[in-house]
Amino acid sequence: MNKILLTISSLLIFVSVVVKLYFISIEPIYISNILGKTDIVAIVVSSIFLLGYSLKSIKDDTKSKYKYNVKIFFLFILTIIVLSISTIYNLNKKSLDWDAIALYDARAKFLTSGMSFSQMGMLSEFDDKNKYYYLLYPPFTSIIHQFWYKFNVNLPIGVLYSIFLILMVLILGSLVIDYLGLFWTVLTVLLVVSNKDIFSISIIEYTNLPFTLYLTSGIFLLLNGFVKNKRYIQILGFLFIAGSIWIRFLEPVWLAVVLAYIVATLFNKKIKQNMLCIIIGISIILSQYIGWNYFQKIVANTPQIFHINKFVIFESIWGLFTGSFLNILFFYLKSYGVLSIIYFTALIKINKKEPNEFIFLRLIIIICLVMYFAGIYGISFMFDWWREMSGSLARSSSYLIPISIFLIISNIKYLLEKNIGSAKTIKYE
Amino acid sequence: MKTNVAKIIFNPLVIVIVWILFMATPFAGLVRHFLFLSSVEISHSLLGIFNVIQRSYFWLLMLINLLIVYTWYRNLSQPHLINKKHYYSLVFVIILAVINEITVRSILYLDIKYYGNYIYSNFGILPSQLQLSSIVNYLAISIIIAFFISIFEINNKKSKNTHKRINVRFNKTILVEVFAFLTIVYLSTYPFLNFSVIIKDAYQNYSQRIGSDYVYIDSLVKLVPENGVIIHPPQSSEWPLVGNQPVIRYFLYPRILVSGKLINTQKFADRFSSAYFVLIDKTHYAPGWPLINFDKKEISFDINNSVNYLNIEKIGEYLGKIVYKIKFNE
Numbered sequence: 001m002n003k004i005l006l007t008i009s010s011l012l013i014f015v016s017v018v019v020k021l022y023f024i025s026i027e028p029i030y031i032s033n034i035l036g037k038t039d040i041v042a043i044v045v046s047s048i049f050l051l052g053y054s055l056k057s058i059k060d061d062t063k064s065k066y067k068y069n070v071k072i073f074f075l076f077i078l079t080i081i082v083l084s085i086s087t088i089y090n091l092n093k094k095s096l097d098w099d100a101i102a103l104y105d106a107r108a109k110f111l112t113s114g115m116s117f118s119q120m121g122m123l124s125e126f127d128d129k130n131k132y133y134y135l136l137y138p139p140f141t142s143i144i145h146q147f148w149y150k151f152n153v154n155l156p157i158g159v160l161y162s163i164f165l166i167l168m169v170l171i172l173g174s175l176v177i178d179y180l181g182l183f184w185t186v187l188t189v190l191l192v193v194s195n196k197d198i199f200s201i202s203i204i205e206y207t208n209l210p211f212t213l214y215l216t217s218g219i220f221l222l223l224n225g226f227v228k229n230k231r232y233i234q235i236l237g238f239l240f241i242a243g244s245i246w247i248r249f250l251e252p253v254w255l256a257v258v259l260a261y262i263v264a265t266l267f268n269k270k271i272k273q274n275m276l277c278i279i280i281g282i283s284i285i286l287s288q289y290i291g292w293n294y295f296q297k298i299v300a301n302t303p304q305i306f307h308i309n310k311f312v313i314f315e316s317i318w319g320l321f322t323g324s325f326l327n328i329l330f331f332y333l334k335s336y337g338v339l340s341i342i343y344f345t346a347l348i349k350i351n352k353k354e355p356n357e358f359i360f361l362r363l364i365i366i367i368c369l370v371m372y373f374a375g376i377y378g379i380s381f382m383f384d385w386w387r388e389m390s391g392s393l394a395r396s397s398s399y400l401i402p403i404s405i406f407l408i409i410s411n412i413k414y415l416l417e418k419n420i421g422s423a424k425t426i427k428y429e
Numbered sequence: 430m431k432t433n434v435a436k437i438i439f440n441p442l443v444i445v446i447v448w449i450l451f452m453a454t455p456f457a458g459l460v461r462h463f464l465f466l467s468s469v470e471i472s473h474s475l476l477g478i479f480n481v482i483q484r485s486y487f488w489l490l491m492l493i494n495l496l497i498v499y500t501w502y503r504n505l506s507q508p509h510l511i512n513k514k515h516y517y518s519l520v521f522v523i524i525l526a527v528i529n530e531i532t533v534r535s536i537l538y539l540d541i542k543y544y545g546n547y548i549y550s551n552f553g554i555l556p557s558q559l560q561l562s563s564i565v566n567y568l569a570i571s572i573i574i575a576f577f578i579s580i581f582e583i584n585n586k587k588s589k590n591t592h593k594r595i596n597v598r599f600n601k602t603i604l605v606e607v608f609a610f611l612t613i614v615y616l617s618t619y620p621f622l623n624f625s626v627i628i629k630d631a632y633q634n635y636s637q638r639i640g641s642d643y644v645y646i647d648s649l650v651k652l653v654p655e656n657g658v659i660i661h662p663p664q665s666s667e668w669p670l671v672g673n674q675p676v677i678r679y680f681l682y683p684r685i686l687v688s689g690k691l692i693n694t695q696k697f698a699d700r701f702s703s704a705y706f707v708l709i710d711k712t713h714y715a716p717g718w719p720l721i722n723f724d725k726k727e728i729s730f731d732i733n734n735s736v737n738y739l740n741i742e743k744i745g746e747y748l749g750k751i752v753y754k755i756k757f758n759e
Contacts, residue, residue, distance in 0.1 A: 085620045085627065092631040095638045102675040109682060126687035127674040129664045134675075196619035203627070338612050345609035350602050405613055411606050419581040 005174040006054050008167055009236060012217065013047045016243040019143045020044075026116045029299055030291075039291035042284050046239055053232045066182035075186040079169060082194045086165050086202045090158030093203075100205035105157065107134060108145035118300045135302040138292050140247040141207050157205055164209045165202040168216065168402075169193055175220035176406055179354075180413060188409045192402045197339070197394050207248045208395050214244040215253060215399040219364060220406075222261060226270070226357045231277050238281030242288040249292060251396060254285050256371055260363035268356050315381045328377050335390040339401070343369060346404035351414035358410075361403050372397060441518035444497050448522050451490040451565070452529045455558040457483040462553025487558055491565050498522075498572045519573050526566040533559045533566070534622060541626055567615060571608035578603050635680075642670040645707045646680050648747035655683055658704040660719075660730055660755075663690035667715040671707075689719065689730030698736040703756045705744070706730075728755065 020043055023030070030036040096105055110120055120134035127133075148157055169189050177185045192198055201208040218240030225233030241254050258281070265274045296302045319325055333340050347362050372393065380386040437443055461479035501515070537559055540547050548554050620627065636643040649659055659681060664672040671677060674686050692698050711717035720729040727735040739756040746752070 082620050085624060089627055089631045092628070094632055095635045097638075098676070101679040102673070106675065106679045106682070109679065113683065123678065123686075124674070126685070126691055128688045128690045130675050191613050191617045194617040194620050195613070196616045199620045203631075338616065341612050342609055342616075345605055348602060348605065350606065408606065408609050408613065412610050415578055415603060415606060419578050 002174055003058060004170055006051075006058055008171040008174070009054065009217070009221070009240075010051050012167065012171075012214065013051060013236075013239060013243070015144070016140075016214075016246070017044055017047050019140055019246065022143055022147075023117070023139055026111070027118055027295070027299070029118065030295055033294070033299075035287075035291055035294045039287045042287040043239075043242065046235065046280075046284055050232055050236045050239060054236065057230075057232065066177075068182070072183050072186050075183075075190050079186065079190045079193060082190070082199065083162065083166055083169065086199065087159065087162040089203045090156060090162050093156050093158045096157070097204040097206070100157075103133065103137060104141045104205060104207065105145050107139070107142035108149060110134075111142060111146045112149055117295075121300055121302065132302050135296050135300045136250075137207060138246040138249050141205075141210060144210075145205070158203065161202050161205060161209050164213050165193055165198075168198075168209075168213050171213070171217050172220070172402055175217070175224060178224070180406075180409060184409055184413050188402075188405055191405050191409070195401055195405070197398050198401055201395060201398055206395075208398055211244055211248045212399040212402075214240050214247060215257075216402045218244065219257060219361070219399070219403060222257070223357060223360055225277070226261075226264070226268075226274070226360060227355045229270075229273070231274075234274070234277040235280050235284075238277070238284055241281075242285045245285065245288040246292060248396070249296075251371070251375070253368065253371075253399070254289065256364055256367040258282060258285065260360055260367055263363055264357060264360035267359055312378070312381050316378060319377075319381065324380070325377070328380055329373070331387065331390070332373050332376055332393075335393045337394070339394055342404045342408065343400060346407040348411070350411050353414065354410060358407065361407055365400055365403060368397060368400060438497055438500050439515070441514040444494075444501075445518050445521055445525075447490060447493050447497060448525055448569075451487070451494050452525060452562070454482060454487040454490055455554050455562060457486075458553040458555060458558075465553075483555070483558070487561075491561070495565065495568060495572075498569050501576060519576065523570055523573055526570050530563060530566045533563050534618075537563075538622065541623070567611050568608065571611050572604060574611075575604040575607045578607070639670055639676075642668075644748050645671045645709060645750055646677050648707050648750040648752055649677075649684075649705065650680055651747045652745040652752040653681075653684060653705045658685045658687060658701050660687045660689055660692060660704050660706045662709060662718045663688055663731055668709070668718065671709065692730040692736060693734040695736050698738075698757045702758055703754055705752060705754050708751045708753065 020040060024036065024040060031040065100106075107117070107120065110123070111117075117135060117139055121131075124131050124133060144160065145157055148160055153159075172192060173185050173189045176188055180188060193202075198209075198212070201212065218237045221233055221237030221240060223237075225231065225235075225237055241257050245254055258278075261281075262271075262278060265271050265278070319328075336343070343365055346365055349358070349362070376386060376389060376393075379389070457479045461476055461483065464479070465476060501519075536548055536552075536554065537556060539551075540556055546556075548556050548559075636647070639646075653659055661674065661677060662668040662672040664674065672688075674688060678686055687701070687704065706719060709715070709718040716732070718730075718732075720732065720735075721741070722728070722735070723741075726738055726740075728738050728741075729735045736757070739758060741756075742754045744752050744754050
């Protein structure tokens with residue numbers, strides 16, 4: 001593990017832990033329960049242990065093994081320009097976007113006035129349509145917003161999201177450099193941060209960018225630990241995935257990652273040596289998942305959003321034969337637009353030298369695409385507003401973009417190395 | 430016959446000429462537009478010819494173009510057919526495609542910067558053709574780059590004397606990878622090409638971002654005390670903003686908000702001794718709200734049911750929007 005990776009990982013884990021500690025300080029009922037206690041113990045103990053272990057395993061990388069040239073410098077400058085555009089935008093932003101007004105920043109406002117999350121349900125007492133709204137999303141973004149206001153940071157809240165984008169550059173770069181080398185890493189990072197969907201979530205105050213940041217970090221940490229057979233890196237990866245649960249809760253992406261990890265482990269015949277990581281990882285993730293679920297349902301008494309009954313199940317199955325399936329499939333592909341080309345191409349393996357563990361990334365893409373399709377398909381039989389999900393589909397699955405770009409760049413690099421022979425062959429550690 | 434067609438397709442000059450014609454086709458609309466507006470008398474048939482060129486030949490040339498480029502690509506199994514002139518013509522096509530792409534994107538940007546349909550109304554160019562032209566540019570560049578990568582592969586394999594024929598399936602994979610890579614590059618131009626639009630968006634205040642209905646919220650913020658109860662219209666397509674309680678609460682907190690939909694019985698209304706509401710004008714898309722019968726002292730907040738009130742008092746006006754205080758009981 002290099003110094004940049006350790007610093008950014010520590011910072012993000014620290015933020016996660018502080019948010020959790022603050023949450024229990026305003027929700028004493030949560031910590032009084034065994035689930036709440038398990039949650040906080042799991043996250044604090046594993047964070048301290050892992051960061052201590054990472055510190056011990058840090059590499060001395062004061063002498064860079066990478067050579068810089070004009071091409072790299074040019075790409076680097078372009079990356080700085082993208083980060084600057086995001087920062088300039090957020091520095092000058094005069095108003096927040098819709099969901100930030102309705103939820104994320106609104107909750108920060110309520111927290112500042114002394115209200116706790118469990119009390120926010122009372123605000124909707126005289127609302128016929130949004131009873132569940134304030135506790136639909138976990139508290140991470142709102143607590144971070146509140147800290148921002150509490151510490152009197154004299155900058156608009158949007159700047160925080162530009163900082164998330166900068167952290168994304170640093171952590172993604174330090175996680176893929178061993179596979180791609182400096183030039184292709186800088187190119188990957190540039191293409192990720194300037195991607196329309198990633199850049200767009202850096203100029204809105206929603207959960208999408210922090211969610212993408214934590215998930216991307218977790219997924220690539222898991223890959224690194226998997227390829228290099230380092231258990232502490234794998235568990236650190238699981239810790240990031242667990243952290244993402246307290247940012248967004250609607251899509252069970254953590255389940256997709258865990259499933260992909262188990263299948264990839266079985267495929268690579270590493271199940272025995274990774275069994276401990278899987279058990280610890282799943283325990284940490286479940287402690288977070290059950291913790292928030294418990295709070296939402298029991299403590300805050302949030303009503304259930306989806307009501308699955310036998311008619312919905314019957315209609316869904318019947319729809320497979322009546323054309324609904326194709327109708328929703330077309331809608332789904334149209335919603336993703338050109339991104340679907342990128343996602344499907346990323347599934348192709350042409351690099352014969354790539355580690356077998358890369359199947360983990362491809363499995364995540366497959367499982368997540370199937371999961372989102374199944375979600376839309378099911379929802380289309382429950383709500384008449386299902387077509388409105390089109391706009392948020394690409395945004396909520398934006399963590400697939402860094403994974404796909406990484407896989408495609410890896411293939412392109414291989415093709416150029418193989419056919420033109422201009423690039424050096426990278427040895428995987 | 431087959432040989433003659435092959436000769437034409439593999440003629441380096443053909444691809445360059447067809448490509449230039451393809452690039453120029455959307456601009457036939459530009460010529461037609463200025464001829465139409467000019468004071469010189471132009472025959473209708475001439476205008477018609479430009480119209481046909483713009484609307485029909487575009488598709489034909491696009492298909493011919495892609496067909497030629499793809500045929501070249503598929504014929505990698507006969508590398509003896511490829512000479513230096515072919516390389517140069519393909520490089521030339523790439524340069525033309527890049528120039529075309531920059532031109533197309535710059536023109537399309539005008540619609541974003543000014544208003545929708547700006548390009549067609551001012552220059553007679555169809556934006557849909559430009560968008561399609563952009564996709565063709567990317568496809569052609571992908572095919573040609575994949576072609577070059579494959580040519581390198583042929584040379585590498587020939588030098589090793591391991592394979593004499595090329596694996597066509599693998600070449601298709603190269604094409605897919607290159608196209609996906611260029612798609613990623615295309616999506617990554619967003620912050621650079623839309624810089625001024627993005628920055629302009631940052632300066633929007635709430636009335637610009639949320640829309641003209643924001644003035645109703647603003648009037649309630651200005652005129653209702655913080656411990657007041659506010660009744661707002663039911664959340665629906667008629668009042669998407671002022672009816673959306675979570676959105677308006679951001680501005681009105683800590684005031685208590687009550688959806689008008691819930692005030693459908695006298696018993697419910699009587700829970701509040703007094704409350705405030707803003708009178709919403711009847712617009713072209715939404716009815717006025719609430720419906721008040723001053724003679725009978727009845728008011729309908731949910732549009733279907735009326736409740737009785739004790740009295741209604743105007744407490745102020747802000748930017749033409751009137752805020753009332755209503756008393757249901759003593």
